[in-house]
Amino acid sequence: MDSGQFPSDKPETRIQKRNREAILEAALDVFSARGFRGATVDQIAREAGLSKPNLLYYFPSKEAIHVALLTGLLDSWLAPLRALDPGGEPIDEILRYVRRKLEMSRQMPRESRLFANDILQGGPHLADLLTGVLKPLVDEKAAVIRDWVAAERIAPVHPYHLIFSIWAQTQHYADFDMQVRALLPAGENDPFPEAEQHLVSLFTRTLKPAAAV
């Protein structure tokens, strides 16, 4: 149950770089669309333009590809939360976070579905990463929110559940895209502009403190 992709001491060849990237790109496509078990190594290889044995020359196993993909993507996936600035204006900061997260659902729906697929099934490949790198980050930012509440700069709100609210609603537009488009009236084919308006308004109302003393 190794993570694959250990950094060998030898430098990476041009070919290695190109193929590893092609594999991860193809794997993102296939894993996010069909889940870990639903994806086949053959599909990934074909989409990466390689033969199956050749793909397995670069990664020791299907699982290793999946883990390498999750680990490699986690950082950029968490960047918006990292950017939440304790020194900024609370409501601006949180709204910026909401907007960036929604933008990621729009631009990187495959990544969102990739994580969702794994967590939905108990996070067999993600659980460790979650408690290892996500939890400390969330604890840190939850503390920031708690302080903003204590200073009465935003309305009282449970920090962790506020974060869950942001995740749930923004990622919903990536993970459940099919449902969203199926249900929205036919006219508008791009849900995101109205989603942004809606979420900004919802969180503004949720967070604006009661009229100052």
Added chain:
Amino acid sequence: MDSGQFPSDKPETRIQKRNREAILEAALDVFSARGFRGATVDQIAREAGLSKPNLLYYFPSKEAIHVALLTGLLDSWLAPLRALDPGGEPIDEILRYVRRKLEMSRQMPRESRLFANDILQGGPHLADLLTGVLKPLVDEKAAVIRDWVAAERIAPVHPYHLIFSIWAQTQHYADFDMQVRALLPAGENDPFPEAEQHLVSLFTRTLKPAAAV
């Protein structure tokens, strides 16, 4: 690509009833935990206490079990939304809906994950049901919300996106349960009471109209 479970003219025997129920119960367990492709007929059969050929005596195929499960469950899954009463007090009605939906996430997480798994992957078995039965219902209730807004009984809000907000946040506690529990501080092992408080507060603030004239 038949739906299975056509209503035969012959009446159902005791044994048929018992076994069909056992199969669907086992299938709910397995499909919700591993997704359609990740589930095996053998697992379902074992968990239902039957042999694989015996299970296939009751349902013609794995797909038929899945479809029968989804169709059979959809109604009870949508009951809370159906119960939204156009004649009731708007904010009470919506909050009651939020509470019932959250309660379902708590009591029926498997059903939530079952639907989530399918929609996540483009809804191969759910798309038709969605546009067929869910869409009319959502259109109807969105109209109710639109009227409440027009009558200034709740703050201005996009009806469809409000519904998405409710779904996303309540189902989050079922679908992403593993993540929620991994991230929440260790002390509290039951996220739901605080989630309810949080969501009630969030939607109250979102919906309460500006001070009356």
Added chain:
DNA sequence: AATAGGTTTGACCAATTGGTCAGGATCACG
């Protein structure tokens, strides 16, 4: 051009999986 190391492939394998089938066991009912 030789050669050593990196890259690619076709052929293959064992395990798993969805599904079939012929026949045996059991049940309901006259």
Added chain:
DNA sequence: CGTGATCCTGACCAATTGGTCAAACCTATT
């Protein structure tokens, strides 16, 4: 009790799948 319908099973099958391997093929360096 007998008999037809229902219920159940072991053995089997074809297809798919993750992974291996020896040999062939490139490519960079001397």
